Amino acid sequence: MVNENLVKDVVKEPYKYGFVTDIETEKIEKGLNEDIIKLISQKKEEPKFLLDFRLKAFKKWQKMKEPDWASLGYKKIDYQDIIYYSAPKQKEKISSLDEVDPKLLETFDKLGIPLTEQKKLTNVAVDAVFDSVSIATTFREELAEHGVIFCSISEAVKNHADLIEKYLGTVVPASDNYFAALNSAVFSDGSFVYIPKGVNCPMDLSSYFRINSGDSGQFERTLIIAEESSSVSYLEGCTAPMFDTNTLHAAVVELIALDDASIKYSTVQNWYAGDEEGIGGIFNFVTKRGKCLGKRSKISWSQVETGSAITWKYPSCLLLGEESVGEFYSVALTNNLQQADTGTKMIHIGPKTKSTIVSKGISAGKSKNSYRGLVKMGTKATGSRNYSQCDSMLIGDQASANTFPYIKSQQPNSDIEHEASTCRISEDQLFYLQSRGIEFEEAVSMMVSGFCRDVFNQLPMEFAAEADKLLALKLEGSVG
Amino acid sequence: MQSKMKESDPILEVENLSASTDNLPILKGVSLTVYPGEIHAIMGRNGCGKSTLSKIIAGHPSYNITNGVIKFLGENINSLEPEERSQSGIFLGFQYPIEIPGVSNLEFLRVSTNARRKFLNKEELDTFDFEEIVKEKLEIVKMDHAFLSRSVNQGFSGGEKKRNEILQMALLEPKIAILDETDSGLDIDALRIVASGIKKISNAQTGIILITHYQRLLDEIKPNYVHVMSDGQIIKTGESDLALELEEKGYEWTDNFIKET
Secondary structure (H helix, E strand, C coil): CCCHHHHCCCCCCCCCCCCCCCCCEEECCCCCCHHHHHHHHHHCCCCHHHHHHHHHHHHHHHHCCCCCCCCCCCCCCCHHHCECCEEECCCCCCCCHHHCCHHHHHHHHHCCCCCCCCCCCCCEEEEEEECCEEEEECCHHHHHHCCCEEEEHHHHHHHCHHHHHHHCCCCCCCCCCHHHHHHHHHCCCCEEEEECCCCECCCEEEEEEECCCCCECECCEEEEEECCCCEEEEEEEEECCCCCCEEEECCEEEEEECCCCEEEEEEEECCCCCCCCCCCEEEEEEEEEEEECCCCCEEEEEEEECCCCEEEECCEEEECCCCCEEEEEEEEEECCCCEEEEEEEEEECCCCCEEEEEEEEEECCCCEEEEEEEEEECCCCCCCEEEEEEEEEECCCCCEEEEEEEEEECCCCCEEEEEEEEEECCHHHHHHHHCCCCCHHHHHHHHHHHHHHHHHCCCCHHHHHHHHHHHHHHHCCCCC | CHHHHHCCCCCEEEEEEEEEECCEEEEEEEEEEECCCCEEEEECCCCCCHHHHHHHHHCCCCCEEEEEEEEECCEECCCCCHHHHHHHCEEEECCCCCCEEEEEHHHHHHHHHHHHHHHCCCCCCCHHHHHHHHHHHHHHHCCCHHHHHCEECCCCCHHHHHHHHHHHHHHHCCCEEEEECCCCCCCHHHHHHHHHHHHHHCCCCCEEEEECCCHHHHHHCCCCEEEEEECCEEEEEECCHHHHHHHHHCCHHHHHHHHHC
């Protein structure tokens, strides 16, 4: 029973990353057709197999219908009113960071991602993506010494075409869903990671996605391959300026882990969420999936979703290899009129596979936050186990939370365990903390981080601190 | 002795306080003054308003003050937020300490202590310095260090929760502590630990209000004054022997007292 006057609506902390970089860009005309796709492919000097991949995907997409099963409401997207390629104008070939437009470097500086040699983060290699193209990737030489490839996917297409041809679309086929098909047809850039056999990647790898233009969509594509007995921790961050129009972000991420390999993929998503009235903001419709192909391979997703007007994503694991492990740790926070329909799919195919799902949804304001998850045990998944825990926290009395767990088991010799809870921050808890001198807002954010602790513990350390701060910022003024 | 105490200014003055929740009157004109070094006991049946009085002094948002004033160190605090009251030196020991899942007890205690220190213009403590201080205070309530890494009050036994309250009091060093049925649910040993903790923390500058049903706490901590509450009012005030008389005659005796008036 939270007192009504405690739950007044939102005075929101202004979005810190809402600035626009004034830079000359090369944009192609609005709209989507075969010619546009050919033009994108030509601009990127792609080999024929990739153009064919795109065109095939486009044909499939044209026959598909935009899905409407999610617990989301939004105005229909006009796919002909989007620019599918937008890139800051730069010199043709950039050989070093010194040749990158200072405005771009400044932009990433402002976002807290310095790229230049003097200032770059010391323990993380960064691939910085601005609208449709990758601007720079740090620590490339150092990584190359270990045989690790970390570059933009466009570069990988040029320099490692064999790997791209072998793996692209093998985890998320173009026909998988409407947005995956669209992405396969028009994807512009993204990150590529290859960890060779037996290598533990010596530093965290990170991609930072920045949408700058208001009228272009961002369709990035990420592919991570971990060979036998290798491991990597990959971080992803995202921000966008404030526009009063909605921008579409439809990414595809594919992960492949071979025998005894492990991939940890962490996201802190802070796309612009729109204003208090729900005007503007990013539509974040993303397909993320990992394939545990090898024995004892492991893929772990952790995500902190705080931004976007709408978030619609289910980072999933296909557990093929015997004794492979899939994990999903998620915090999704919605405020104002934000909507999130997020969760995971754990598809147990091989025997003795294990998966863990921990989802924490926090809804404030008038927002809507749904967990949707599928756990499936195939006929061969004998001795497999799943544990799911889905907790929701409501702040105020106008927010809503849903949990949709789907469980399908074709294997009697497997265990599936599901726990769910919903709680509210109670007036008594707040009073208790306040009566110990702790300010109201701090009390709320303390309780929210306490609620998210199980997930934060899974994040790389510097990310965990950032996530904690981000949640506090997002909730500022949402109660009382 | 008594008169010497009164030479200093009172810590707390509750003047003719009336309060309600959901338009239901709970307090109907309570007056109470506490001077430095004094221990007051408030006794009375369940529902007489004694817990409400303690919550209102601490600033609980569910109650509306309809009449009267609460003064702390001479200042009217009717409209202060609970955190401001705590920072300035008012402490409420909860009858039912609240569980806060996921929030570590150590971090909670540190943030709380720092809020009070900030108010007192003292340097705020980092985790290492704080651990040193908290270690000493743990002795007072005979608590194990392991309590610090658990979530606030979560899974604590009744006695552990109460000792955690006294630990907070020890850290915050309040000017006035209102302890709401801190003795209830404690076995004899735990009661002794809690009582000796309270005695160690209090001094000639602090005031204490003990809300209790039982004489046994008052055997350990002898009050200067005993107040009996009934139906939102203090109907009788006496010295420590009043509690003994009450123990002997029961609250029915106070019913007669109301009839007499």
